[in-house]
Amino acid sequence: MSMLRDAATIARRNMIRIRRVPDVMVFVVVQPLMFVLLFAYVFGGSIDIPGGSYREFLIAGIFAQTVVFGATFTGSGLAEDMQKGLINRFRSLPMSRSAVVAGRTVSDVVYNALSIIVMSLAGLAVGWRIRGSILDAVVAYALLLFFSYAFSWVMACVGLLVPTPEVVNNATFVILFPMTFIANTFVPSESLPGALKTIAEWNPVSTLTHAVRVRFGNLPAQTPEPTAWPLQNAMLYSLIWAVVLIMVFAPIATRLYQRAGSR
Numbered sequence: 001m002s003m004l005r006d007a008a009t010i011a012r013r014n015m016i017r018i019r020r021v022p023d024v025m026v027f028v029v030v031q032p033l034m035f036v037l038l039f040a041y042v043f044g045g046s047i048d049i050p051g052g053s054y055r056e057f058l059i060a061g062i063f064a065q066t067v068v069f070g071a072t073f074t075g076s077g078l079a080e081d082m083q084k085g086l087i088n089r090f091r092s093l094p095m096s097r098s099a100v101v102a103g104r105t106v107s108d109v110v111y112n113a114l115s116i117i118v119m120s121l122a123g124l125a126v127g128w129r130i131r132g133s134i135l136d137a138v139v140a141y142a143l144l145l146f147f148s149y150a151f152s153w154v155m156a157c158v159g160l161l162v163p164t165p166e167v168v169n170n171a172t173f174v175i176l177f178p179m180t181f182i183a184n185t186f187v188p189s190e191s192l193p194g195a196l197k198t199i200a201e202w203n204p205v206s207t208l209t210h211a212v213r214v215r216f217g218n219l220p221a222q223t224p225e226p227t228a229w230p231l232q233n234a235m236l237y238s239l240i241w242a243v244v245l246i247m248v249f250a251p252i253a254t255r256l257y258q259r260a261g262s263r
Helices: 002-020 022-043 054-070 072-083 086-091 099-126 134-161 165-181 194-202 204-216 234-260
Strands: none
Touching (some): 002 099, 022 099, 054 072, 054 099, 054 134, 054 204, 072 086, 072 099, 072 165, 099 234, 134 165, 134 234, 194 204, 204 234
């Protein structure tokens, strides 16, 4: 219980930045809005989705990309705290050692929730609609947030290993950019050639996108039945990835935090 109270205090401290640091709001609000408008109006007319609307096909991919990139808040935030010496201050307080990292990951789920709200409103403005039930939509949003929470533990390890927030952003961009584009986020995986198609089918970002797309009822009518096991079981595969990421990287991030303060 003391760990939960400490983590809630750290999470509250991080969320206060939303109100006090305008740069955070720019990333949270403007970037997802820009992606929705850019792909809907610039690329939407040139990409054909048989049996469906590209704008409806697009939104689930934008959601998946944004929550994955949004997890970088965790890494850059922890790197910034280390750079400013806050990690050492936290370690001097009578608080749980795991609360700082846990509080950071929880608060970043709030950032991603705000991004999803903005993207949903922008999507509705450009013609996206939820065709499934309310329960299916809630499940889709919950899956997005849970996956972002799991991925934030990976970014926490990165943030505790590198010296500055700038290095976090550069390092994660190199990994996350191909991860979110070699997928079915913006084009159907069937249109990708050879090995890229196989990578996309087993990419957890693809299965997250596909699961959300199905729950929203945005899967085009002429979409062929998936042949790869991950896409056939997209919800299960995405949940397995999320649970494994937490089980593996949460203990590593906690250990790295304990070591980081003693550097």
